[in-house]
Amino acid sequence: MPQHIHCIVSNCHYYGQGNKCLASEIVVVSDDFGAKQPDTMDATQASTFPPSKASTCMETCCKTFVPSDSNQIHADGVTKSQSNFGGSNRTR
Numbered sequence: 001m002p003q004h005i006h007c008i009v010s011n012c013h014y015y016g017q018g019n020k021c022l023a024s025e026i027v028v029v030s031d032d033f034g035a036k037q038p039d040t041m042d043a044t045q046a047s048t049f050p051p052s053k054a055s056t057c058m059e060t061c062c063k064t065f066v067p068s069d070s071n072q073i074h075a076d077g078v079t080k081s082q083s084n085f086g087g088s089n090r091t092r
């Protein structure tokens with residue numbers, strides 16, 4: 001099933017027109033957990049992350065975010081789709 005992730009963080013490498021996330025997968029984590037992880041720990045390793053809790057949405061973050069001008073874009077193994085919402089034409 002195609003993902004439908006809406007996001008307005010326009011300087012993210014995975015941000016797409018119409019406020020759509022074009023990442024092949026993302027992981028949302030608690031702020032505390034995310035702050036302790038390197039850029040290489042991301043959605044591709046999400047099944048190994050320990051579950052954690054948050055009290056409000058303000059205590060969660062998209063760990064997959066990477067600035068569009070970063071040299072760490074390829075650090076996590078996540079790919080970017082050319083089309084909206086789960087398209088198959090992926091590129092780095």
Ligand code: SF4
Pocket residue numbers: 005006007008009012013014015016020021022023026062063064065066
């Ligand atoms: S990876 Fe996260 S921050 Fe980047 S566009 Fe997708 S949801 Fe937004």
